[in-house]
Amino acid sequence: MNVAVVTVGDELLAGRTINSNAAWLCAQLAERGVTVERITTLPDRISDIARVVNEYRAAYDAVIVTGGLGPTHDDVTMAGVAAALGRDLTDHEQARTWLADEGYSRDDLTDGTTDLPAGARALHNEVGVAPGAVLESVYVFPGVPTEMKAMFETVADEFSGTPTYREVVVADEPESALLDRIEELRATFDVSVGSYPGESVRVAIESTDEDVVREAAAWLRDRVESRE
Template sequence: MNVAVVTVGDELLAGRTMNTNATWLCDRLSDSGVSVERVTTIPDRISDIARVVNEYRAEYDAVIVTGGLGPTHDDVTMAGVAAAVGRSLEEHEGALAWLEDDGYSRADLTEGTADLPKGARALHNETGVAPGAVLEGIYVLPGVPSEMKAMFESIEAEFSGTATYRKEVVADEPESALLDRIAEVRERFDVTVGSYPGESVRLSLTGTDEATVATAAAWLRERVESPN
């Protein structure tokens, strides 16, 4: 399964808010064996949301969109997603019923709170107000991290793939000096290798067979200089 993650918000692009949602989602999806192919941040603009979501839903098995849910003037994600699939927005009775069960009166709710693309499956917001939605492989989640996490966990079983395993080897050598051993471990074992330089170089070995990954990591660890 391959997935694109789209985060919506002017505040993300301005650097006023850290994009922790994307990092958390990528980590959870990867742990489930799902391949995250794209992470894109776009402004609170209906045309941009519609264009990116429409492009990605044609390329990937699923698109996860976070941020911009609610009834305020800059909460336009549902409208953008509706435009991407050519549907109108309509009040969702199921979402309204959930809100009533949570103690919200319909008369007190701001107009548009429960508007979802026509025919969408509503996702209940266990820790907030604005509901999420699922339609045509598009999953729309809130931007508030606590709300997003709770909602994703309610649908996490819908995302699965081949389990992958990872081991890390730390080398106290320049990255360029490690190229021969990186090439050799890839030839010897069915693993991929990521190289991440810093004070030391972190070599991340991943593969679909746990024993192979462990053996490859042990082989490589014996052939690099380790930090003291």
């Protein structure tokens, strides 16, 4: 299963808010064996949201969109998703009923709070108010991290794939000095390899075969200088 993550918000693009939602979602999806192919941040603009969501839903198994939910003037994500799928925004009866059961009367809710794309499945907000939605392969969550996390957990089982195993070998050598051994590692084992320099070089070895990862990591550890 491959997924694109779209985060929406002018505050993200201005650097005033750290995009912690994308990092958290990617970690959760990776644990479930799902491959994240894209992370894209968009402004609070209907046309941009519609264009990107429409493009990504054709290319990936699922699209997760976070941010911009609610009834205020800059909460335009639902409108963008509706436009991407050629749907109207309508007052979602199930979402309004759920909020009523939680103690919110119609007078308590700002107009537009329960407007979702026609035909969408409502995702209830256990720690907030604005509902999320699922429409075809597009999942829409709030941008508030606590709300997003709680809502994702309600649909987490809908995201699954082949688990990937990972080991990291730390080498106290320049990255350039490791190139020949990394090349030999890739030729010897069916693994993906990434090298990340810093005070030391962290060589990450990944595969869907746990035994191969273990063998490849042991092979490399025997051939690098390390404090481990």
